[in-house]
Amino acid sequence: MLMQRILLIATLLACTQLAFAAGPVEGEKEPLVFDSIEQEERFNELTLELRCLVCQNQNLADSDAPLAQDLRKEIYDMLQAGESNNGIKTFMIERYGDFVLYRPPFQGNTLALWVMPIIILLGGAVGVFFAVRRRNRHLIEQDQEGSN
Amino acid sequence: MIGRLVPVFLFVLLGILLAVGLRIADHKTEIPSPLIGKPLPPFELPVLGEPDRVLTNDDLTGTPFLLNVWASWCPTCRVEHPVIEELAASGALRVVGFNYRDETEDAQAWLRRFGNPYEVSLQDYSGRYAIDLGVYAAPESFLVDADGTIIFKQIGAVTHEVIQNEILPRIRRQAD
Numbered sequence: 001m002l003m004q005r006i007l008l009i010a011t012l013l014a015c016t017q018l019a020f021a022a023g024p025v026e027g028e029k030e031p032l033v034f035d036s037i038e039q040e041e042r043f044n045e046l047t048l049e050l051r052c053l054v055c056q057n058q059n060l061a062d063s064d065a066p067l068a069q070d071l072r073k074e075i076y077d078m079l080q081a082g083e084s085n086n087g088i089k090t091f092m093i094e095r096y097g098d099f100v101l102y103r104p105p106f107q108g109n110t111l112a113l114w115v116m117p118i119i120i121l122l123g124g125a126v127g128v129f130f131a132v133r134r135r136n137r138h139l140i141e142q143d144q145e146g147s148n
Numbered sequence: 149m150i151g152r153l154v155p156v157f158l159f160v161l162l163g164i165l166l167a168v169g170l171r172i173a174d175h176k177t178e179i180p181s182p183l184i185g186k187p188l189p190p191f192e193l194p195v196l197g198e199p200d201r202v203l204t205n206d207d208l209t210g211t212p213f214l215l216n217v218w219a220s221w222c223p224t225c226r227v228e229h230p231v232i233e234e235l236a237a238s239g240a241l242r243v244v245g246f247n248y249r250d251e252t253e254d255a256q257a258w259l260r261r262f263g264n265p266y267e268v269s270l271q272d273y274s275g276r277y278a279i280d281l282g283v284y285a286a287p288e289s290f291l292v293d294a295d296g297t298i299i300f301k302q303i304g305a306v307t308h309e310v311i312q313n314e315i316l317p318r319i320r321r322q323a324d
Binding site: 053054056066067070071074093094095096097099 | 177179180181182183249274275276278279280281282283284285
């Protein structure tokens, strides 16, 4: 029993080692040290929401690209300097445009993006409503014909 | 009767959507720079190979120039290089290099091998200033006018077409 438990722990430890080995460490040789858990959470939140411009379907947290490393470092430095989340996002938008945000702002040129799903959903609901009503009527008619 | 036409209508709509998508697919990875029309962000960078010579915006502005982001690790820069050399040799425009995230020796060896068309190459070893410029891939080129305003950005290689259709007309317009 004890032997099994030791083996299990050893296996789990080996797995975590592997996970670290495969993690994005190149270029970031020293782990980031945060002042507080709150700061670390903000760092995680920002790197999840900001896009890596090199591999454009990845966020900054995911990407191994050198630019993503630079930008993570920049975000870290700004957090350390006491910059707000909005300040950091504005900094990125001023340099890379709205595209850097995974959640695009609601404005003129993104209107279709935000409104279209609602329109399609409503359109679908209306379609279903009429289809069901027609079918019901049909069934009632059939019923009546059957009972006659 | 009209109900029958709905699928046809939807199909045509989908076709239009896909056609538009195909047309813009080529440029999908190009992100329009928010810096167009804005002044070149303030910098203080050493000259490649002369670490003691530090240049700022004032050292470069006065006449229009092309700021060409390059690196020895960038294969497309090699493809683009003859065109940049031709542009610099034509005398139509000053060409300033921007060596991005590169080892000094590698960068210098690269220039020795492929030629050095640059008036001067700024060295951004850390890539910090490149963030201010919104650089996300090399090569990239910024056309800066006499006042130090960025008036055009080329993402990817500068070609003869880009020089003829985008760069030269813009500096001619400025000169008028």
